[in-house]
Amino acid sequence: MQFPLRVVSVERSLFEGDVEFIVANGADGELGVLARHAPLMTVLKPGPLKIRITEGNEQILFVGGGFLEVLPDRVTVLADVAEHADEISVERAEEARRRAQEKLAGTIERAEEARRRAQEKLAGTITAAEEIEFQNALAIAEARLRLARTRRT
């Protein structure tokens, strides 16, 4: 029994079609959706979104957080940053994690330097938000890395 699924991010549409079963990383843990699931709205945490189109035909998307909406006749995923798992290589994920960590480490130094320049240039005010952003980036990169590793083994 299949149901229509749509996965969209702000930048593009990632998946559209009929599927049998999906597994998402919900706010309260993993959650599977089959056809005729009760209507549901949940927040998603960063992690893989497994899509089974038919028996033996599976796809994995990476979702960096978002929302999952289950309606009686269709399912929609609003993904924050989503990409196909095949597009993620271990090297790239590793690289992204390293970059995120470097940025995080450099934030304190740069914050101090930025504060000095704050009057004329505006970088000083961004640092707090930047730190949050980098922490998010780090969390996402690590989740990706885990995913990339599991796929390799």
Next chain:
Amino acid sequence: MPAYRDIVRRIDSIKNTQKITKAMQVVAATRLRRAQAAVQATRPYAEKMLEVLQTAGERATEYRHPFLMRREGKRAVMILVTTDKGLTGALNVNNIRVATRYMREHYPDKEEYVTLGRKGRDFLLRFRRNVIADSSGLPDRPSIATILSAVAVALEEYTRGDVDAVLLCYAKWISTLRQEPVVRTLIPAEIPEREKDAGPRADYIYEPDPESVLDALLPRYVETQVYQAVLENKASEYSAKMIAMQNATKAAGDFIDALTLFANKVRQAGITTELMEIVGGAEAMRAAG
């Protein structure tokens, strides 16, 4: 009267400029098409998000998220979208003028700016406006991540209670010939009412609950609006640039025509003078002989 050679040199130089403006016009036309496709690509997400917001909002009637609360004060932060590069006609000037005027009229107590685009940033800094964050030098198809930190600063300013509203100004794309600066209020957020004939609303199970779904949705909603504005501003930028370069190419053509006419006159005048001299010389010789 200038020398004939100098005028010809001038014409050649204008021809070179014309080649450049023509090339820029073609490039802008191509990029315009790409920018429009990028705007289109955000639609499904934005529409779905609005739908979910509306249904979640109906469910959580008791709950008032701070982003939905109207505050009385007259302090605001304006997110100003402009281009990074010039040669776009009056596009940026219009955006800046509309944004600063709106702020002065409606939020005179405190004006703060977050800029997305070098032109707006440089202008506001030169006039000593209070720019609190900036994210400029965006690529043609920026990912949403590139604007998030700037938007986060604006939201934080509101959450801390330092401002009473968050506004957005960008150039709305109407047609290739028309782009209009518009000001939108992001916070307090206005969620348009659901249409009556939209069918029965979905009765969800909310996990964990409607309030936390709303909490997570509202900042995304604001970010999405800013992201769409950035993309639409790109489309406006390339439209304006295309028209500006088309005008420049035409003006160069007119200039070349006028100068060519002038060059011919100068050359003819030279020939006439030379003839007069020869005839004059011959007459003088005959008179003497």
